[in-house]
Amino acid sequence: MDGFMKLGLSRWLIEQCMQMGIRKPSPVQENCIPPILEGRDCMGCAKTGSGKTAAFVLPILQKLSEDPYGIFCLVLTPTRELAYQIAEQFRVLGKPLGLKDCIIVGGMDMVSQALELSKKPHVVIATPGRLADHIRSSNTFSMKRIKFLVMDEADRLLEQGCTDFTEELQVILGAIPAKRQTLLFSATLTDTLQELKSVAMNKPFFWESTSEVKTVEQLDQKYLLVPEKVKDAYLVHLIQKFQDEHEDWSIIIFTSTCKDCQILNMMLRRFNFPSIALHSMMKQKERFAALGRFKSSFYKILIATDLASRGLDIPTVQVVINHNTPGLPKIYIHRVGRTARAGRSGLAITLVTQYDIHLVHSIEEQIKMKLIEYAVKESEVLNILTQVNVTRRACEIVSIRPHVYYGNVDQDLATTRSFVLCTVCNALVQANIRPVSTGCTYSRA
Ligand SMILES: Nc1ncnc2c1ncn2[C@@H]1O[C@H](COP(=O)(O)OP(=O)(O)OP(=O)(O)O)[C@@H](O)[C@H]1O
Numbered sequence: 001m002d003g004f005m006k007l008g009l010s011r012w013l014i015e016q017c018m019q020m021g022i023r024k025p026s027p028v029q030e031n032c033i034p035p036i037l038e039g040r041d042c043m044g045c046a047k048t049g050s051g052k053t054a055a056f057v058l059p060i061l062q063k064l065s066e067d068p069y070g071i072f073c074l075v076l077t078p079t080r081e082l083a084y085q086i087a088e089q090f091r092v093l094g095k096p097l098g099l100k101d102c103i104i105v106g107g108m109d110m111v112s113q114a115l116e117l118s119k120k121p122h123v124v125i126a127t128p129g130r131l132a133d134h135i136r137s138s139n140t141f142s143m144k145r146i147k148f149l150v151m152d153e154a155d156r157l158l159e160q161g162c163t164d165f166t167e168e169l170q171v172i173l174g175a176i177p178a179k180r181q182t183l184l185f186s187a188t189l190t191d192t193l194q195e196l197k198s199v200a201m202n203k204p205f206f207w208e209s210t211s212e213v214k215t216v217e218q219l220d221q222k223y224l225l226v227p228e229k230v231k232d233a234y235l236v237h238l239i240q241k242f243q244d245e246h247e248d249w250s251i252i253i254f255t256s257t258c259k260d261c262q263i264l265n266m267m268l269r270r271f272n273f274p275s276i277a278l279h280s281m282m283k284q285k286e287r288f289a290a291l292g293r294f295k296s297s298f299y300k301i302l303i304a305t306d307l308a309s310r311g312l313d314i315p316t317v318q319v320v321i322n323h324n325t326p327g328l329p330k331i332y333i334h335r336v337g338r339t340a341r342a343g344r345s346g347l348a349i350t351l352v353t354q355y356d357i358h359l360v361h362s363i364e365e366q367i368k369m370k371l372i373e374y375a376v377k378e379s380e381v382l383n384i385l386t387q388v389n390v391t392r393r394a395c396e397i398v399s400i401r402p403h404v405y406y407g408n409v410d411q412d413l414a415t416t417r418s419f420v421l422c423t424v425c426n427a428l429v430q431a432n433i434r435p436v437s438t439g440c441t442y443s444r445a
Pocket of ligand 1: 047049051
């Protein structure tokens with residue numbers, strides 16, 4: 001209790017922390033909370049699972065309790081799932097305040113979101129695209145009095161990658177006051193420091209953990225060199241082994257595309273593994289449902305694209321398997337950071353083909369440590385090789401064949417609908433009409 005008290009937090013907040021099992025501040029909290037309470041902008045760069053969320057939630061709640069009004073704080077985050085997770089921390093820690101929060105993300109009803117915004121919630125947690133849409137289309141809410149802007153996974157929000165938020169951020173920054181406190185957090189801030197400094201303009205306090213190694217100590221990091229053609233057999237072997245030896249372990253498998261994610265899920269299901277997919281081609285409600293079932297351990301295996309690589313905090317995840325070697329070291333850092341969180345141990349295994357060895361070298365260079373080879377009994381993999389390859393092929397054929405469905409639309413398509421259907425088929429399903437053979441294949445990867 002003393003630790004948090006020394007940082008200047010009120011007793012009621014510390015008691016809330018205790019209820020969540022947060023007993024003493026983590027280094028990022030210890031270092032960033034005091035300057036935030038002093039009114040400074042802050043950039044915090046600390047390892048995955050080290051408590052960055054509470055490092056901004058706690059001082060914001062403290063300040064909110066001193067002068068409560070809405071809209072007091074805006075939190076931006078790159079994914080919808082993360083927005084819900086952050087809102088949950090605000091809710092639990094801010095309960096004694098009667099905190100009102102509002103989540104503004106894509107894929108959910110815009111009218112009810114607009115209504116919630118008009119009720120002046122204390123905290124708005126949003127993905128940039130949907131919030132910018134509201135700002136453009138509505139005059140029923142104002143963000144002109146916002147005291148805090150938080151950008152969680154700030155480097156992702158500012159990088160101009162496949163999802164570029166630049167335009168949306170311009171709209172949002174134009175709608176909030178220039179005089180505000182800006183808080184930027186991520187496990188990988190250094191690539192985008194210049195862009196970040198232009199957002200946090202008031203000589204931000206910058207804190208970065210001093211450790212040279214960029215991943216957490218408790219994480220066991222392995223690689224497995226596999227020929228491209230037998231990758232899936234190795235994957236099935238690994239999962240079988242973990243299932244046999246550690247019934248209670250949850251596993252996340254990262255894939256490079258939505259299509260691969262879906263096919264791997266179909267394949268693992270055929271081997272009776274309790275797996276579920278999560279990718280951006282799924283409907284939002286399906287995404288939340290999949291994540292919820294994985295979190296509650298109803299499904300022990302989550303197959304996901306990089307949609308799930310940042311921020312998600314699921315304590316039961318013991319293993320992360322990279323089905324493809326990430327092309328960028330920082331993607332690797334975030335993916336493997338889904339395990340070994342908050343001081344717990346974890347294992348990360350990256351499947352590396354003959355074409356990816358240079359990627360492993362750049363990952364090792366960036367994280368400042370060498371991955372160790374994971375030992376596998378090859379004979380056991382060879383035993384299942386044909387069966388796995390035949391099953392994979394069968395799944396690929398099912399997923400690309402012309403769309404002929406005979407059963408109940410909802411049941412047959414519940415898991416694959418948003419993924420395999422072309423626009424025409426999709427329109428038919430929406431109208432509750434079974435698509436007959438249209439000859440369409442995937443329209444997107
Ligand atoms: N001081 C603390 N002591 C113990 N547990 C903590 C502490 N602070 C936060 N936690 C817990 O640690 C877990 C990870 O925290 P959080 O999700 O904020 O990590 P993060 O640093 O944001 O990770 P990432 O970079 O992956 O987003 C959460 O379950 C949180 O409740």
